[in-house]
Amino acid sequence: MSKDKENNLVNIKTTPSAQAMNQTTHTHETNSITERLFQSLKRHPKRIVFTEGEDIRILQAAAKLVELEIIAPILLGDKERIKKLASDNEVNLKFINILDPKTASDLPLFCRRLEKIERFKGKKILNPIDLISKPHNFAAMMIQYGQADGIVAGNQALPATIHRALLQFVKPLDRKCKLFTSVVMTAPHLQHFGKEGMLFLADCGVIPEPTVDELAHIAVETGKLAQHLLGRTPRVALLSHSTHGSMHTKSSEKMAAATALARSIVKKEYLDIHIDGELQADVALDMAAAEQKFTDTQANDSADVLVFPNLDSSHIAFKLLQHVGGAECYGQLVMGLTRHAAQIPRTASIEMIIGTAALVGCESIKSRDLA
Numbered sequence: 001m002s003k004d005k006e007n008n009l010v011n012i013k014t015t016p017s018a019q020a021m022n023q024t025t026h027t028h029e030t031n032s033i034t035e036r037l038f039q040s041l042k043r044h045p046k047r048i049v050f051t052e053g054e055d056i057r058i059l060q061a062a063a064k065l066v067e068l069e070i071i072a073p074i075l076l077g078d079k080e081r082i083k084k085l086a087s088d089n090e091v092n093l094k095f096i097n098i099l100d101p102k103t104a105s106d107l108p109l110f111c112r113r114l115e116k117i118e119r120f121k122g123k124k125i126l127n128p129i130d131l132i133s134k135p136h137n138f139a140a141m142m143i144q145y146g147q148a149d150g151i152v153a154g155n156q157a158l159p160a161t162i163h164r165a166l167l168q169f170v171k172p173l174d175r176k177c178k179l180f181t182s183v184v185m186t187a188p189h190l191q192h193f194g195k196e197g198m199l200f201l202a203d204c205g206v207i208p209e210p211t212v213d214e215l216a217h218i219a220v221e222t223g224k225l226a227q228h229l230l231g232r233t234p235r236v237a238l239l240s241h242s243t244h245g246s247m248h249t250k251s252s253e254k255m256a257a258a259t260a261l262a263r264s265i266v267k268k269e270y271l272d273i274h275i276d277g278e279l280q281a282d283v284a285l286d287m288a289a290a291e292q293k294f295t296d297t298q299a300n301d302s303a304d305v306l307v308f309p310n311l312d313s314s315h316i317a318f319k320l321l322q323h324v325g326g327a328e329c330y331g332q333l334v335m336g337l338t339r340h341a342a343q344i345p346r347t348a349s350i351e352m353i354i355g356t357a358a359l360v361g362c363e364s365i366k367s368r369d370l371a
Helices: 016-029 034-043 056-067 079-088 107-114 128-132 135-144 159-169 212-230 250-268 281-285 287-293 311-323 350-370
Strands: 046-050 071-076 097-099 150-153 180-186 198-202 235-239 274-279 305-307 328-335 340-343
Touching: 034 350, 046 056, 046 135, 046 350, 056 071, 056 079, 056 350, 071 135, 071 350, 079 097, 107 128, 107 135, 128 135, 135 150, 135 159, 135 340, 150 159, 150 350, 159 328, 159 340, 180 212, 180 311, 198 212, 198 311, 212 235, 212 250, 212 274, 212 305, 212 328, 212 350, 235 250, 235 281, 250 274, 274 281, 281 287, 311 328, 328 350, 340 350
Parallel strands: 046 071, 046 150, 071 097, 150 340, 198 305, 235 274, 235 305
Antiparallel strands: 180 198, 180 328, 328 340
């Protein structure tokens, strides 16, 4: 079999020899998260649009995703610049689609559809072409109208730019629910890092001081994400400086109330998610500490999902785990929308970009299964 045919994402039914070759070549690059993601996407490859395509990291990640036969990448940007960047760095662009939003054939269609978006109905937009041709807006329209399955953005842009585009052009999951983000991390070398060396952290990027309702929504939706990726009942812990009323403050009482509300949502919707709170971090993750500190219930398995009381605590925690603890980080996955996107940092590594794209792709598989 030729190398071109092996890399062809259209023909995903590879021969056993090609599959064996891929497993041998790439096993050392996977971990507890990416191994699950790659296996799912091998069966259901997805189209992921990268909003800032004029970046060598994006080109190299895209080429790797094609080689792995899991993602059909779409790069937004100036075609000639991207081709020159690829040529200068010997990156193979085969099966990588490059689009310039300013000249794309879908631009007029997206401009017409702009009038149908709820928040723009009845409003006169002075320059719809200028608005839609901005890469993040164009990408948001692509996923909203089925031209792509997900977005990876942020390698050269501020988070606010990405969030604004998604809020404007992508249908929300529920009018009552705010946008938030979740980070997926793995650190098998660290003690008490989830039951399988994997943790889901939320909200790590959007809501400074979430309300009780917002915390309950974050807990339930991140629990659904964990259940989808883990394939089992996840344990969700709403964190605090207090465990089950050991200290009574406004913050701990808020987390306790959010726990009760999240449990009621889980019961009402018949979800297979275990919710506990309010909990101190050691009680949530270290069962020896839990045995000593629990007075009202018996300690269970380590938490899979950590929901933080505010943005400061969550963002600081995941950055420390990543940069000091050496945890691998994927996301932030943008939650609360009917389509899927992730905001990566401007310091993102190629490995993070690959894993995050796979994470977004796997979430779109879930949406298709539930449709």
